[in-house]
Amino acid sequence: MNLATKTSLFGLALALLSCGDGSEPNTTMQVFETSRGGNALTEVQDFESTENPILIRVNVEEAKQTITGFGGAFTEASAYLLNQLGEENRNKILQAYFSDDGAKYSLMRTHMNSCDFSLSNYSYTPVEGDVDLEHFTIEEDLDDLIPMIKGAQSISTEGFKLFASPWTAAPWMKDNNHWVGGKLLPQYYPTWAKFFSKYVDAYETEGIPIWGFTVENEPHGNGNNWESMHYSPQEMVDFVKNHLGPTLEADGKGDKVILGYDQNREGIEEWADEMYANEENAKYFDGMAVHWYESTVSYFPEMLEYAHAKAPEKYLIETEGCIDAEVPVWQDDEWYWRKEATDWGYTWREEDKKYLHPKYAPAHRYARDIIGCLNHWVDGWVDWNMVLDRQGGPNWFKNWCIAPVIVDPETDEVYFTPLYYIMAHFSKFMRPGAVVLSSEVAGGEIMAAAVRNPDGTYAITVFNEYEEKKGYTLDIDGQSYNLHIPPQALQTILIDPKQNNL
Secondary structure, three states, X not given: OOHHXXXXXXXXXXXXXXXXXXXXXXXXXXEEEEEOOOOOOEEOOOOOOOOOOEEEEEEEEXXXXXXXXXXXXXXXXXXXXXXXXXXXXXXXXXXXXXXOOOOOOOEEEEEEOOOOOOOOOOOOOOOOOOOOOOOOOOHHHOOOHHHHHHHHHHHXXXXXXXXXXXXXXXXXXXXXXXXXXOOEOHHHHHHHHHHHHHHHHHHHHOOOOOOEEEOOOOOOOOOOXXXXXXXXHHHHHHHHHHHXXXXXXXXXXXXXXXXXXXXXXXXXXXXXHHHOOOHHHHOOOOEEEEEOOOOOOOXXXXXXXXXXXXXXXXXXXEEEOOEEOOOOOOOOHHHHHOOOEOOHHHHHOOHHHHHHOOOEOHHHHHHHHHHHHHOOXXXXXXXXXXXXXXXXXXXXXXXXXXXXXXXXXOOOEEEXXXXXXXXXXXXXXXXXXXXXXXXXXXXXXXEEEEEEOOOOOEEEEEEEOOOOOEEEEEEEOOEEEEEEEOOOEEEEEEEOHHHOOO
């Protein structure tokens, strides 16, 4: 069941909530909740008082970063699965992600050439030695990927920004002549830069605007398992400042966003140092992209703060995160709230770093990470696959993962996991152009993040990962509200100051 059918968001009455001083309420707000107890972005209105509430104070005068958006990735795997479903379920999924009654995704990613979540290895440059890219073709994307993107475009009323990431160039451009690992040969730097420009032309011919790029997905590689191409920070900077940036600029595409790095957060200092070392290096970089796979428990706030401090005016976007190395659990919401999931590092990480990869609850990981990122200068957060099957694929390397929506194409069934609703708490209510507000939680027993949307409304998301109900007082814009959040739950509080007569 999708978000729109779970609860009719726009038809719900506003809940009247008590003010902290015990006076008559002079404001209205809505509270939506997703919880282990069974709520799935459900409006709640019953807030009994609690002793010793935790204080959440939002400073509406202290604005931080501007939100670019929230969303997921168009992958060949997800697009292929949509085409295996009946029309009703295909439409249900796209509506759930992109409609006004759904999650309203606003920042999207896709892959250039194949990736692990493709059905096979392929490149848009299949002819070896084609340095002028005369045979460039996106034919591989025409059956599944492009129809999925167009379907999303037809549903999204506000539209979405789309950026693309390459996992690798065609083997003939690389020093190891292989899909996996290796580096781009320097003589092909101009060809590879032109590849990005040709991609923009090809997709925009299909009616799909490209907002920007990450230079390379995971430039450190992935253990030589699936498509990859390695860069050092110096090599990436060289490619961008001497080839990619000038090529896009010369081709009239200088407005396309270029995000550097695009891998895990720990260790990003050397990338930020090199990318932003001087004006020449930084000229074509519009920001930095990061992933979450370094740990299941830490969101590395100190690394995010470091990257922001190096270039406060540039983007800092989480471009990929998912529950990896797991086969999806089908039709069992409870599992997503229990600390049973493990990730790649639980088995494969060096012994001295395995502490970063304990068992965890998938729902907790999403909520904690997104709130933590918002409070440390991240302006966009992008999930990985939007749709996977019950095996966690299709994936040519058998790198099984979990997506917020799981489908069984053989029976034409769809399962919206709790992860879908958690993503919607942010994507639906924290809109592009919103400003993150400074907030403080006394005691640290719960997490919270707050924004002021472009229309002036406030959205405050609160997360309780503990086994006990927590009472809290929300202090914002001269008002105080006494609320509580049940065990293992995420809430979004919406406040419209225009209704407050402030």
